[in-house]
Amino acid sequence: MQIRIRPYDPGDRETVVDIALRAWEPAHRALERTLGTRLHRQVVGDWRRAHARDVREDLDSEEALAWVAVNDHVSGFVTVRFDREGGTGLVHLLGVDPDQQGRGTGTALTEFAVDRIREEGMAVAVIRTGGDEAHAPARAVYEKAGFVASPVVHYYRSL
Template sequence: MGEIEIIPFEAGFRQAVIDLTIDVWTPIFAKTKREVPGFVFEAFYPDGWAARQKQDVGHLLDSEPANIWLAVKNGRLVGFLGLRFHDQDQMGEIYIIAVAPQYQGQGIGRKLMQFAQERTAEMGLSMLMVETIGDTGHAPARRAYEAFGFEEWPVARYFKKL
């Protein structure tokens, strides 16, 4: 059984990253759609969440490939991470992280977070941040972040239909 490697993004993995994103978020967005106000979901995803996700992730891969890291096992993509640095806040930010459904629960997400932590420390920054939604679909992510040692800072975001 092969070891997990974390490598810089390579363009040959572009479609695999997008496909993995859709696989990971399909069950999550099913719950999100049921739990957020309909007008909010429709405003964010007028063409559907998958179309928006493909567009957003594709843009990230094209515009900031140096910030994307891939978890690869035996040449196959099993997860990925987007990591930005905010010097003025002394902070690294995990702005996207995903592990293929069939590889979840095997420590790959933890390995990606550990990688992000080490890179952030190497940059001389003092903290690492990750953000997610409070719905039930994202509960496993919140548990993983808390198990890794992240502390929640509650944020209130309000929407009003016009």
């Protein structure tokens, strides 16, 4: 299957939001198992609503660049933000249709984003993901692309 990456088009908007929510659902189920339902609600709230808003904001923002992966349909997306003063490019959002995962789409989007960051003259590319089991496939893609992990731990306590 040939993966083509093209610039995001506003007509892709709701497809991209749908992909993001379906792609990130397993991570939220894992986080809820880790935190417990009550604390998860307190920390995350309505994650679907929040993530849909975040994706739409990136797609609409002049500060973020967005592309979609297409085989026979839109199968993934990536957004990139730049800190030109700091010389870094952030792969801000990346999602792959769950039905297309494991077929190279995430790798293609990651490599494409890194190439764009390099072309913009940035010295460092940054990407963030979770450390739980649900994010293991994403970490594998990023490590394969040459990213080095810097572990961060967040602690939460319900009051």
